[in-house]
Amino acid sequence: MPPDPHADELRSPPEPFSSRRPTWDDVGRVADLLAAAERTRTGVVATRAEDVRVRWLMLDGLEDVVLVEEPGPEPVLVGVGEYSTELDLLDEATVVHVEGQVHPAATGRGIATHLLDLAETRARSAAAEEGAETAIVRTTVIDGDDRARAWFSTRGFVPVRHLLTMRLSLDEPPRPPTWPEGITTRRFRPGRDEVRAWTAHSAAFADVPTHFPLTLEEWVEDRILRDPAFDPSLTQLACDPDGEVVGLAFCRAGVEGAPEEGWVRDLGVVPAWRGRGLGMALLLDALGTFRTRGLTGAALDVDDVTIGPAVRLYERAGLRIVRRIDVVERLTSTG
Structure with a gap:
């Protein structure tokens, strides 16, 4: 030892x-x-x-x-x-x-x-x-x-960040998604969609202050290679008429302490396609997929940076806040 x-x-x-x-x-x-x-x-x-x-x-x-x-x-x-x-x-x-x-x-x-x-x-x-x-x-x-x-x-210690956990029971099927005109969808294709998904993810989260930009290699390592729960069939890509990915939902089956729940890890829409219902469609699609898989609930975390608009979106889909966590910290000197 x-x-x-x-x-x-x-x-x-x-x-x-x-x-x-x-x-x-x-x-x-x-x-x-x-x-x-x-x-x-x-x-x-x-x-x-x-x-x-x-x-x-x-x-x-x-x-x-x-x-x-x-x-x-x-x-x-x-x-x-x-x-x-x-x-x-x-x-x-x-x-x-x-x-x-x-x-x-x-x-x-x-x-x-x-x-x-x-x-x-x-x-x-x-x-x-x-x-x-x-x-x-x-x-x-x-x-x-x-x-x-x-x-x-x-x-x-001072508060520096706040996190909300939201959940939804899937006893009843969620309403079906309504995709904006011109949008087509498909599941993630390993070995083919990494660049497109990374590009869309980077654009979708670029205006989030806590987002740290990753290179393609770093992003693939973090989101795919090092995530044992990564499942291409639970990763939905939304494409515009030119075939470019403009929205995505990275999800997984099972979360810490709750293997019966689905987890929405990332849900993002590039700026040019916001305000058209694409985010809601991606979320409802994820909820429906969870239920088809036999999962009994869905959950996600919301960062304080996006608490306002994100919470309103998720609440319209039926999710409710079940926990709040405050992150607090203190600077310590080595002297």
């Missing part, structure tokens, strides 16, 4: 607690802790053990997770922190993202501060390795958790 690059994290929890790395046998215990927090916050439990397992698989390894336990004949899990480090190309900064949770019965005992301190330490270390003077510590606050929002605010 390779050495733990963050071993010092296990030596400094507040008394009388102890810290350790998890094993895969801890997935259920962590899911129970998260469920207890959700139950206290909103009364609704959404997290399942499989959600925890999927998140951990997306980390570099279990050395990116810290468990905090209260000692006893059978140690009680009272806190969990999950960490990831990346280079944010938009901010041109090193970012350490932390997702932490303390059991409701153990709040106010220094555990949350400890988990945040670990993120700060990682951020300073990562920035130093890059030769940078500052780094960003970033986390998310889920709707209903006003206490956490206030806690992060007192520690200098």
Whole structure:
């Protein structure tokens, strides 16, 4: 087993607690802790053990997770922190993202501060390795958790982004799409449509402030090669009379924690074709395809940059907001 690059994290929890790395046998215990927090916050439990397992698989390894336990004949899990480090190309900064949770019965005992301190330490270390003077510590606050929002605010965190999750039950078939005159549609053809789809995607999202332009090779790597859920038959292209792609919907069957749902990853229309109903037609087509596949629901995320017009479009198709997440962050100095 390779050495733990963050071993010092296990030596400094507040008394009388102890810290350790998890094993895969801890997935259920962590899911129970998260469920207890959700139950206290909103009364609704959404997290399942499989959600925890999927998140951990997306980390570099279990050395990116810290468990905090209260000692006893059978140690009680009272806190969990999950960490990831990346280079944010938009901010041109090193970012350490932390997702932490303390059991409701153990709040106010220094555990949350400890988990945040670990993120700060990682951020300073990562920035130093890059030769940078500052780094960003970033986390998310889920709707209903006003206490956490206030806690992060007192520690200098400011909101920088908001995300909405919207869902729709597919118990009833959606209405059929009405395509604008002159539009033809087809499914994505691997090996033939990459350039056309990339060109349309770049044009459709060029005016979104958070969009980071990708080269063709980078886009293919991100949207197709590295996405295990990419399915050409769930990727719809809308073409104008000249055969140019002017709208597209990248979708997948199954999402984290909800394999029975369809997910709309990207829905875009190039500027010249906006305002003609093409976006709605692409969305309704995706919903109908999901139902034909036997999926029982559909979901998507909306960024705060497009919350106004996008939410109105999705609500007209029947989707409803089910969750809001605020992204908050703080600048950390290496000095």
